Every structure is written in structure tokens, then in C-alpha cells.
Amino acid sequence: MITGRLVLLALLGVVPVVLYPGAASILLWAALLAAVTALDLSLAASPRRVGIVRTLPDSVRLGEECRSALVLRNDTPRPLRATVREAWQPSAGAADPEQALRVPPGESRRLAVLLRPTRRGVLRVGTVTIRSSGPLGVAARQVTVPAPGVLRVLPPFNSKRHLPSKLRRLRELDGRSAVQIRGAGTEFDSLRDYVRGDDVRSIDWRATARRRDTVVRTWRPERDRRVVVVLDTSRTSAARVLDEPRLDTGIEAALLLSVLAERGGDKVHFLAFDRRLRARVDSTAKGNLLGSLVTAIAPLEPELIEADWSRVPAQVRAASPHRALVVLLTSLDSGAVEEGLLPALPGLTGRHAVVVASVRDPRLEEMTAGRSTAAATFRAAAAERALLDRAAIADQIRLLGAEVVDAVPAELPPLLADAYIRLKAAGRL
Amino acid sequence: MTSRGRTPGTEAPGPQPASRVEVMGDGGSVLATARSRIRRSVPLILAAVVVAVIILVNLLPGQETDDRPLSPGNPAPQGARAVAEVLAAEGVEVVRADSFDDAVEELGDGPATLFLNDARQYLSATQVADLVDAADRAVLAAPGPRQLTALEEDFEVLGPLPLDLGDPPPLAAECPDTDATAAGTLSATGTAYSGAVECFPTTVGDATGGLFVTSEDGAVAVLGAPSILSNGSVTDDGNAALALRALGSAPTLVWYEPTGADIVSSGEGIDPRTLLPPWVDPLLVWLLACTILAMVWRGRRLGPLAAEPLPVVVRAAETAEGRARLYQDSRSVAHAAANLRAATLSRMARRLRVDRSASPVDVLEAMSRHSGRTRTELQQRLLDHTPTTPRELVLWAQELLDLEKEIPS
Structure with missing residues (x-):
């Protein structure tokens, strides 16, 4: 291995070669170079x-x-x-x-x-x-x-910024009167004095009779429910929306939902699945959930295989034997969904509350608006067809009893969190 | 499947404490490195050797490729191997001279005949005169006019014989030269020369000359028709007799075919390389060596390349774009129009709170209530009209967008 200095030294050899032309000066200078190189090599630290x-x-x-x-x-x-x-x-x-x-x-x-x-x-x-x-x-x-x-x-967890506002909404559910959030799963919390605005139907007449003031019953949202987040890591998750793979958007949404649900007092189970289990995290395990979640999620990559949705119900049952909110983070591309997700959904909706969350590509809406040339119009027609197919699939999923959250990448995490809060408020967990 | 031990999160090697352990060296030594380098470069060295051998073999002069006309080793019809072989069988030593000096040396060794075949006229007049002086007898095959000027004997070129289509009639000797008379007739064409003794006379233009012209004493002969020596025509008429007698009179025949290497610079053009100072060549050699050193210096990488497992890049809208190209390539205007219509109707239904299961006519009804247009007009523009060409499709699609904008949400 030689350095630039040796090349410079070799170039200096031009002087003797010009002054004394002939093979002797060339050979002498070459011998000098070889000697210097050998000396330097022998003196270098190993x-x-x-x-x-x-x-x-x-x-x-x-x-x-x-x-x-x-x-x-x-x-x-x-x-x-x-x-x-x-x-x-x-x-x-x-x-x-x-x-x-x-x-x-x-x-x-x-x-x-x-x-x-x-x-x-x-x-x-x-x-x-x-x-x-x-x-x-x-x-x-x-x-x-x-x-x-x-x-x-x-993962960066950029959706962290939505967490304070969603947590505030979650806390607002506490202490509301029963009528506003009437549902099957709400639990009796406490009695408090009636304030103007409370629904008169929530007045507890027996407690009012015992005291001089009017007393209303309050409820709190159900706690210790289970949330199972299933992240699809199959080939459809490799597609890029706004130069971010669907998988990464799904990770953001899963992180926000998991942290929110844990603060809301629910148990969270996270599964990454395509044909087999890629990662699994349970909030019941010791340690902080976010730390173990990001550590488990970090090595996840989209696998170029088709998801096997028929095995998802068994996975969910293994994570949570009881009723749970099952969130499926996948894509609503026609073709893959009709053969994979739709046949497997009844097995989940029968036992659990199911939300299907998917990233929508804003590029499709851009394509529908451009109709200036023939090529653009054909593109608009193709994009309309893709959107109609999506809408049809979303309708089918809703018919099967699941909720659909279909949003552009930036809005998917907060909208999914809203869906969770809504279901929790309605006591459907 | 449910055990945590099988999840990749625990399989992947984490930031293990092993990375804090000191690593030293790569387990090899200088000798081992050198040995592995040599072993790895063995195929390269072999390839270089093979290439060098191929180049050397191609550079060596090939003996077997003697295809020059009138060459004593060429057995083709244009060659003159027959004459050379017959002369050798008769006891004449046929010597091929490779260079001018070689030829002069061979001629000086003893009584010898020179056969000079210089079809390209490489030699100068002085060189031809020197050769003729050195030889006891010289036969010049069709020399150029420039080459004859320095000879003591007086020969001149008259010009080529007129081209005679068909078989030219054989020419008779008609001269005192014994060789020519022995041959009798000659059947060939060539260049006519004038000189002291003109045999096989012919006329070119106004002048008369001969195909075989010798000096007074017969020591110098100019053969205007060298093709009589060729394997193909040596057997015709008296060709063989003339050839054998003219070339076989001395115990040695020096057969000389000059090459480009025999050209002597006349002093008019100077080799530009002789004007350069003497240190230019060594300097170039040294700069080449410096270049190789610089290549070695820059060519060595600081360690191997680091590989990056590349992610898959698939744009989600790619399927829609592909479908658009399919529509366009097959000019499926009707399909595209149906898609656009269905999309507009479904958007309007959602915006106007029309039931999902409502028919298009119901949607049009609601639209006409909100836009102020009549239902029939809307039906005509939206439902009944179907574009047939891409151009119509563009206009119609823009019209749909305008209609949508008219409906307040």
C-alpha cells in the first residue's frame, strides 16, 4: 500500500531522468523508491x-x-x-x-x-x-x-404530538352522566351534586331523598378491557404512500393507539403478522409498554409474501381469550382483501369489536382532479375506479360488522385514536 | 407459535455485551495475506500469460504465409515455386535474400545470378545499380523507369503492351540473344523496354521495343514480362526455357524481393522524432511508471464496501396508473366514461345525503333540486351521453367536474 507522497517522490524522479537520460537513472530512482518504501513499511506500527x-x-x-x-x-x-x-x-x-x-x-x-x-x-x-x-x-x-x-x-413516533389532546378527551369521558354515554359496558363511578346541564334522567332519587341536594349518578368508562393491535407486514405493506411505506404509517398509528389505550387503563396486545408472527408485545409484561413496543417494532420489514388472514383469529384468541377491540392495520386494495381479509372477518366480528384501519393514497384524489389531456383523463378514470373499489370494500367490511378507518398517512393515527375513544365512550369494548 | 421465544424481536441480535470486547487483528499475518493475494490472483496471472503468448505468436513472422506473387516459396498460380524447384534440382543454389545488405553479401560470395523482383519499386536507382554491379548476371523483373536511371547500360521503359482481350499471339524471339533464341516464342504481356538487344519485339505507340532486353554483353537483362515465371504460365510456349536459361547460368541464384524496410531515406523528409531531445523517451517511460504508481495509490480502497439491504420501492398508486395506461392503449373510452360517471354519481349521492341504494335517477332528481337545472338536462348530459373518442371523453369529463362544482355541499 503506497501513499500520495510516494507518487510525488516518483514524480521528483523526472529531474534526474531529464538531466541524465538513460536506463541507469530510471533504475536508480526506482531502486531509491523501493528502498524508501521498504524502510517505511518496516518502521510502520503493525x-x-x-x-x-x-x-x-x-x-x-x-x-x-x-x-x-x-x-x-x-x-x-x-x-x-x-x-x-x-x-x-x-x-x-x-x-x-x-x-x-x-x-x-x-x-x-x-x-x-x-x-x-x-x-x-x-x-x-x-x-x-x-x-x-x-x-x-x-x-x-x-x-x-x-x-x-x-x-x-x-420508529420515530411522530404521532406522539397527538397524544396530549387524545388523553384529554379520554379523561373527559370520566365523570360524565350516564345518559350521554349510555351503553352496556359503563360502570357506576360515584354520586355528585347536580349541576345545571346534567340530564334530569340521571338524577338518583334515592340518594337525593337521603340528602337535601339533588344528586346525580356518574359513570366512568369501562376499564381493564383489551385492545389487540394486528399490524399487517405482508406485501401490501411495502407499497409507498407519500414516499413512506404503509408499514411505517401503520406503526405510527399502532404506537399512538397502544399508548393511548394503556393510559386509558386497557391492556394492549400488539401482533405483527403476515404468514407467521413477526413480533408480539403484551402490556401485561413488566416494563414500560412504549419501550418494549418500539424495540420489537424496530426490525420489522415488509415481507414480500401474501398475508394469511385465516390464521389471524387464532392469533387474536391466543393474545386475548376474552372480548377485545381488534384493530387490523392493513390495506384496502381490491383483490388482496376480497380473498384474504373478508373471509376471515366473520371469525373476528363474532367475538370482538373490530376496526380495520388503512392508509389511503392522496395521489388517487389528485389523479381524479386532473382531466386536461386524454392521458390525464384516463388516469382520472382509473383512479376513480380504484376509489370506488375501495369504497365498495369498505362497505362490505362494514356489513360484516367492523368499523373502517380509511385516511391519508398524516391523519390515520389521530383518526384511529378517535375511533378508539368513540368505541370506549359508547361502551362497546 | 404463541411462545415469545419465537418472535423475531428476541431472535435479532440485540446490542449484546460482546461488542464491548476488544478485537485485535484479523487473525492473519503478513505472510498469510501475501499467500492469499497470490492465490487469488492466480487466474488473473494465467489469463495475462495466455494473452501474452497469443500476442507473441502473432508477432512472430509466419513462414507458412508466403503468398506474394513470384515468390519462390509460393505454390499458388501466381507464385514461382516451380521455377525455383526446377533450378534447385538442376544444381543451382537458390538463395532468398531478406534485405538489401543480405543480397549484396550473397552476391559477393561468388559467381551468382541476381533475380530482382521489385514490383512495388522500393529500391532507389543507386541501390539497383549497386546490386547489378555486385552480380555477375542480373535479371530485373519489370523495373520502374526511375530505377533504371543509374545503370551503366542504357535501358528505357516504353510502356505497357496494349491490353489484348483473348489469347495474345505468341511473340517470336527475333534477336541474337542465345537464351531468347532457345526459347523461341513467348506468350505473355507486360511492359516493353528498349535497350541494346531487344528480344520478342513489339510496338508500343510509335516506338518498338522488346519484352526481354539485355545489355551488349548479356550481363544485365530486363524481363518486361515477369509473369512467364509464374507457376500458372511457365509451361506455355518457350516461357520455361527462357526462365531457366536466364536464371540458371550461374551456380548460385540470389532471389531478392525488396520490402519496405529496404527504403533508404533520400534526405528530403526528416524523421520528426530525431528532432526531440534525447531525454524524451526515458521521461515518457518514467511518467508511465508514475502513472501506474498513482493508479495503485488511488485504487486501493480503505476496506471492503459496506452492503446496504435495499428496501422495496412500490408506489401505492402504481396499480391505478397501470390501469390508466391499459385504458389508453386499448382506447377503452366507454370503460373510462362509466368509471367517471359512477364516481360522480356516488360523490353526489354522498353530498346530497341520498340513500346509498338509490338509483341514478333519484340522485339526478336531488341534483336538479340543488343546481337549478332540469332533471332531463342533467340526465342527457350525465347518463345518456357517452363519449366515443378520447377527445370527447376529455371534454365530457371536465363537464362532469363543472357539474359537481355547481352543487353546493
Whole structure:
């Protein structure tokens, strides 16, 4: 391995070659170069005797930065002048993977590579390459050391910003009078004084008779219900809507709903499924739900296989043997749904309250509006057909007794949370 | 299936404490690296050797490819191998000269005949005169006018014989030269020359000349028709007799065919490379070496490439776009129109709170109540009219959008 300095030195050889033309000057200068290279190589610190210790954070949220720290220990009696490269995969967003470093003999030095990941998932680094140059800097020895490392990049949970408002709405359900939220599952909470505006039908006459003031009964939403979130990781989840895979939008919605339901006092079960179980998280497990959720979700990738919906009811039953709110995060593309989801839905709607949530592509609506040329009009017609098919499938799902939440990527998480709050208020969980 | 142990979340290698362990070296050594490099480059080296051998074989002069006309080794009809073989059988040593110096040297060794076949006229007049002087007897095959100027003997080119379609009549010797008289007749065409003794006379234009012209003493002969030596025609008439007698008079025959390498610079054109200073060639060699060094310097990567598992990129609206292209390619105007109509009706039904199961006529009824247009007009524009060409479809689709805008939501 030679460096630019050797090439410069070789170019200096032009002077003797011009002054004393002939084979002798060429051979002499070549011999000089070879001698200098050999001397420098023999004086360079051996890169094989450099100890490497990597320190990596466990995980990092997508969009945030972290540092991969390398500690290099020089085990040779010679000073190490090295260029070090950490071979991160490109989506790890390493800002400075190549760094120059000097380590005196017997000492250690630390270098940090700034990582700004651009993809959710498990990012890997395979090797560390050390190029150790000699004191003259004309030649170097290079060794690639296998030093595998793994960084888990967690989903960004951008829908977190909707959480405070949804939680406030959830709390407002508390202490409402019974009539407004009359339903099967509401529970008696307490008695309080009548205030203007309360429905007179909720006055508890027996308690009123015992006291001098008018007293109304209040109810609180049912608690300790179960929410099963099923995330479809099959081939339809790979399709990109607004340059984000459906899977990632579904993850955002699942995270918001899970955190909301847990704060609302419900038990949450999360399943990622296509033909087999890809991930499963239960809120009954110890530790915080959000942490275990994002850790389980991080390595999920769309699988290029068809989902097997016939096995979903069994999975849901295994997660929650009792009645639950089952949220299916999938797509409503015609074709895949008619053969997969629709036949399996009756098995779920019979026992559970079911919500089917899907990402709608705003591009389709844009296409319906453009009718200026023949090509655009044909596109508009095709987009209308796709939207009509979607609407027809949504109607079929509603006929089977499930709710449908069909929204563009930005609106899907809050709308799904609204659907949950609505069902909870109505006591249908 | 339900056990947590089988979920990928626990299968994937987490940030394990193993990554805190110190790693040192790649388990190899300098020798092992060198050995593996050499082993890996063995196929490349083999390929380079094969290529070098192929190039060398092609550069070496091929003996078997002797296809020049009147070459003593060429057995083709244009060759002259028959004459050379017969002369060799008669005891004449046929020597092929490769260069001018070679030919002069061979001629100086002893009594020898020169046969100079310079069809491309590479040699200069001085060179031809030097060769003729060195030889005891010289036969020049169709020399050019420029090449004859320096000879002591006086020969001149008259010009080519007129092209005679069909078989030219054989020419009679009609001269005192013994070789020519022995041959008797000659059947060939060629170039006529004038000189001291003109045999096989013919006329070109006004002048008369001969196909075989010799000097007074017969030491220099100009053969205007060298094709009599060729394998194809040597047996015709007296061709063979003339050829064998003219070439076989001395114990050695020097057969010389000049090449481009024998050209002597006349001093008019100067090789531009001789004007360059002497250090240019070594400098170029050294710069080539520097270039190779620079390539090695820039060509070595700092470790192997890191692979990225690429995600699948499928746009969700792709199916709709594909369907649109299908409509357009098959010009399914009716299909497209039906889609647009159904979409408009369903949007209007939703906007005007018409029941989902209502018929299109009911929707039109509601629309006419809200837009101020009559139901028949709406029916005509929306239901009854169906465009047939893409152009009509565009106009009609825009009309539908305008209609939708008229209905307040």
C-alpha cells in the first residue's frame, strides 16, 4: 500500500531522468523508491496489533443522532499513525467514517463516528479498517478487522404530538352522566351534586331523598378491557404512500393507539403478522409498554409474501381469550382483501369489536382532479375506479360488522385514536 | 407459535455485551495475506500469460504465409515455386535474400545470378545499380523507369503492351540473344523496354521495343514480362526455357524481393522524432511508471464496501396508473366514461345525503333540486351521453367536474 507522497517522490524522479537520460537513472530512482518504501513499511506500527473496543448505544430513535465510539489501543512499541474507517452501511448516515488518528506506543485513543440514521431497522457495521503509515508517510500497512456491531433504529413516533389532546378527551369521558354515554359496558363511578346541564334522567332519587341536594349518578368508562393491535407486514405493506411505506404509517398509528389505550387503563396486545408472527408485545409484561413496543417494532420489514388472514383469529384468541377491540392495520386494495381479509372477518366480528384501519393514497384524489389531456383523463378514470373499489370494500367490511378507518398517512393515527375513544365512550369494548 | 421465544424481536441480535470486547487483528499475518493475494490472483496471472503468448505468436513472422506473387516459396498460380524447384534440382543454389545488405553479401560470395523482383519499386536507382554491379548476371523483373536511371547500360521503359482481350499471339524471339533464341516464342504481356538487344519485339505507340532486353554483353537483362515465371504460365510456349536459361547460368541464384524496410531515406523528409531531445523517451517511460504508481495509490480502497439491504420501492398508486395506461392503449373510452360517471354519481349521492341504494335517477332528481337545472338536462348530459373518442371523453369529463362544482355541499 503506497501513499500520495510516494507518487510525488516518483514524480521528483523526472529531474534526474531529464538531466541524465538513460536506463541507469530510471533504475536508480526506482531502486531509491523501493528502498524508501521498504524502510517505511518496516518502521510502520503493525495494524494487526491494535486493539479495538466499540461502544454503541443500544438504540436510537429515527431522526436523532448518536455516536459510535472506538477505542484503539496501540500494542506495538512504535507510534501508530493511522487512518481508521468504520464500515457502516450507508443508511446509518455516518458523517465521518474515515478519521486520522495518532496513538503513542502502549496508549489508547478514542475516536467517535457521528451517526444520523436515515432508516428504521437494524443497522449493522461489519469491519474496522486500519491503515497504518510509516514515519515517512510514503507507505502504509492496511488490515481490515472484523468487528461486527448492531444499532437498533427505533420508529420515530411522530404521532406522539397527538397524544396530549387524545388523553384529554379520554379523561373527559370520566365523570360524565350516564345518559350521554349510555351503553352496556359503563360502570357506576360515584354520586355528585347536580349541576345545571346534567340530564334530569340521571338524577338518583334515592340518594337525593337521603340528602337535601339533588344528586346525580356518574359513570366512568369501562376499564381493564383489551385492545389487540394486528399490524399487517405482508406485501401490501411495502407499497409507498407519500414516499413512506404503509408499514411505517401503520406503526405510527399502532404506537399512538397502544399508548393511548394503556393510559386509558386497557391492556394492549400488539401482533405483527403476515404468514407467521413477526413480533408480539403484551402490556401485561413488566416494563414500560412504549419501550418494549418500539424495540420489537424496530426490525420489522415488509415481507414480500401474501398475508394469511385465516390464521389471524387464532392469533387474536391466543393474545386475548376474552372480548377485545381488534384493530387490523392493513390495506384496502381490491383483490388482496376480497380473498384474504373478508373471509376471515366473520371469525373476528363474532367475538370482538373490530376496526380495520388503512392508509389511503392522496395521489388517487389528485389523479381524479386532473382531466386536461386524454392521458390525464384516463388516469382520472382509473383512479376513480380504484376509489370506488375501495369504497365498495369498505362497505362490505362494514356489513360484516367492523368499523373502517380509511385516511391519508398524516391523519390515520389521530383518526384511529378517535375511533378508539368513540368505541370506549359508547361502551362497546 | 404463541411462545415469545419465537418472535423475531428476541431472535435479532440485540446490542449484546460482546461488542464491548476488544478485537485485535484479523487473525492473519503478513505472510498469510501475501499467500492469499497470490492465490487469488492466480487466474488473473494465467489469463495475462495466455494473452501474452497469443500476442507473441502473432508477432512472430509466419513462414507458412508466403503468398506474394513470384515468390519462390509460393505454390499458388501466381507464385514461382516451380521455377525455383526446377533450378534447385538442376544444381543451382537458390538463395532468398531478406534485405538489401543480405543480397549484396550473397552476391559477393561468388559467381551468382541476381533475380530482382521489385514490383512495388522500393529500391532507389543507386541501390539497383549497386546490386547489378555486385552480380555477375542480373535479371530485373519489370523495373520502374526511375530505377533504371543509374545503370551503366542504357535501358528505357516504353510502356505497357496494349491490353489484348483473348489469347495474345505468341511473340517470336527475333534477336541474337542465345537464351531468347532457345526459347523461341513467348506468350505473355507486360511492359516493353528498349535497350541494346531487344528480344520478342513489339510496338508500343510509335516506338518498338522488346519484352526481354539485355545489355551488349548479356550481363544485365530486363524481363518486361515477369509473369512467364509464374507457376500458372511457365509451361506455355518457350516461357520455361527462357526462365531457366536466364536464371540458371550461374551456380548460385540470389532471389531478392525488396520490402519496405529496404527504403533508404533520400534526405528530403526528416524523421520528426530525431528532432526531440534525447531525454524524451526515458521521461515518457518514467511518467508511465508514475502513472501506474498513482493508479495503485488511488485504487486501493480503505476496506471492503459496506452492503446496504435495499428496501422495496412500490408506489401505492402504481396499480391505478397501470390501469390508466391499459385504458389508453386499448382506447377503452366507454370503460373510462362509466368509471367517471359512477364516481360522480356516488360523490353526489354522498353530498346530497341520498340513500346509498338509490338509483341514478333519484340522485339526478336531488341534483336538479340543488343546481337549478332540469332533471332531463342533467340526465342527457350525465347518463345518456357517452363519449366515443378520447377527445370527447376529455371534454365530457371536465363537464362532469363543472357539474359537481355547481352543487353546493
